[in-house]
Amino acid sequence: MPRPQLSLVIPVFNEEPVILELHRRLGEFLGSLDVTWQVVFVDDGSKDRSIEMLRQICKDEPRYALVALSRNFGHQLAITAGMDYAQGDAVVVMDADLQDPPSVVADMYAKYKEGFDVVYAVRNRREGESFFKKATAALFYRLLRRLAGVPIPVDTGDFRLLSRRVVIAMRALRETNRFVRGMVAWVGFNQTAVHYDRPERFAGETHYPLGKMIRFALDGIMSFSTSPLRVAIYLGVLAGVAGLGVAAWAAYVKLFVQDAVPGWATIMIAVTLAASSQLLMTGILGEYIGRIYEEIKRRPLYLVREEQNVRLDSDDQAGPSERES
Numbered sequence: 194m195p196r197p198q199l200s201l202v203i204p205v206f207n208e209e210p211v212i213l214e215l216h217r218r219l220g221e222f223l224g225s226l227d228v229t230w231q232v233v234f235v236d237d238g239s240k241d242r243s244i245e246m247l248r249q250i251c252k253d254e255p256r257y258a259l260v261a262l263s264r265n266f267g268h269q270l271a272i273t274a275g276m277d278y279a280q281g282d283a284v285v286v287m288d289a290d291l292q293d294p295p296s297v298v299a300d301m302y303a304k305y306k307e308g309f310d311v312v313y314a315v316r317n318r319r320e321g322e323s324f325f326k327k328a329t330a331a332l333f334y335r336l337l338r339r340l341a342g343v344p345i346p347v348d349t350g351d352f353r354l355l356s357r358r359v360v361i362a363m364r365a366l367r368e369t370n371r372f373v374r375g376m377v378a379w380v381g382f383n384q385t386a387v388h389y390d391r392p393e394r395f396a397g398e399t400h401y402p403l404g405k406m407i408r409f410a411l412d413g414i415m416s417f418s419t420s421p422l423r424v425a426i427y428l429g430v431l432a433g434v435a436g437l438g439v440a441a442w443a444a445y446v447k448l449f450v451q452d453a454v455p456g457w458a459t460i461m462i463a464v465t466l467a468a469s470s471q472l473l474m475t476g477i478l479g480e481y482i483g484r485i486y487e488e489i490k491r492r493p494l495y496l497v498r499e500e501q502n503v504r505l506d507s508d509d510q511a512g513p514s515e516r517e518s
């Protein structure tokens with residue numbers, strides 16, 4: 194069989210309440226398309242009935258493929274697995290919860306036909322997401338852009354189209370701490386945007402509660418920039434200046450104030466300043482060393498326990514076989 198023109202990669206983690214509707218809308222959308230297509234579902238260790246539903250979908254229609262990971266590896270690794278398996282000339286990564294509407298894929302594909310290699314979807318408006326999530330997301334993307342040095346577009350998620358040569362480039366990046374949208378920006382080529390209004394999750398709950406969002410944000414910043422290390426330098430300078438001030442004040446008191454009993458406050462200030470700057474610096478160093486350790490293990494990024502309807506040709510071997518390296 195020839196390579197499909199379009200592959201959709203859809204990570205699925207406990208999405209039982211949305212799968213039927215997703216399947217229905219995909220069918221509707223893909224049926225209206227004038228291109229050959231393939232859907233790659235990546236089951237990321239779902240604990241509910243998601244995987245059975247996906248198996249059923251794949252049984253009835255060979256253009257739907259399933260890759261099931263051996264446990265929950267997280268959204269970013271699920272996407273990675275999907276991109277390793279996707280065979281299309283163009284590959285679109287989208288969420289299972291219908292927050293990434295299939296109709297936008299048509300706009301992306303049109304841009305791809307104009308010759309763009311990466312088409313990312315920028316969110317105009319987000320329904321049903323808390324003010325807090327929107328505000329922190331806006332702040333995070335702006336911060337990341339300033340720190341990272343690679344132009345990661347503001348207000349985008351992982352909903353994007355990649356041309357085959359970008360997918361092949363992505364397959365060569367096997368780092369463990371993965372921030373996929375940043376890696377796509379790093380790869381380069383011709384990138385452009387389409388705009389859309391992001392609807393509410395069709396059903397179920399977000400898998401990104403606050404704790405996970407913070408970890409995700411740290412992954413983004415730490416894997417693309419070493420500027421947090423510089424904080425230690427600034428802090429050191431600050432502590433030094435403060436220390437000098439305190440020393441001058443202590444000397445003044447000692448020399449010119451009659452019955453001064455200085456010492457306690459001075460020592461306390463000096464000790465706290467020194468201790469806090471050192472602790473912070475140690476923490477930052479530890480964070481990077483931890484990452485070096487993670488990377489140096491060279492573990493496979495994920496393990497697959499089940500495959501259905503997937504085909505791999507010589508070109509694709511570069512991807513999945515590298516998983517093991």
Ligand code: UDP
Pocket residue numbers: 203204205206207208237265266267268271287288289290292394398399400401
């Ligand atoms: N997802 C996944 N593994 C996880 C968490 C999420 O594969 O550990 C999938 C999830 O099924 C969905 C997508 O990643 O298709 C995005 O997750 P979610 O909608 O919960 O994130 P949000 O849109 O709230 O940021």
Ligand code: MG
Pocket residue numbers: 288290292394399
């Ligand atoms: Mg979602």
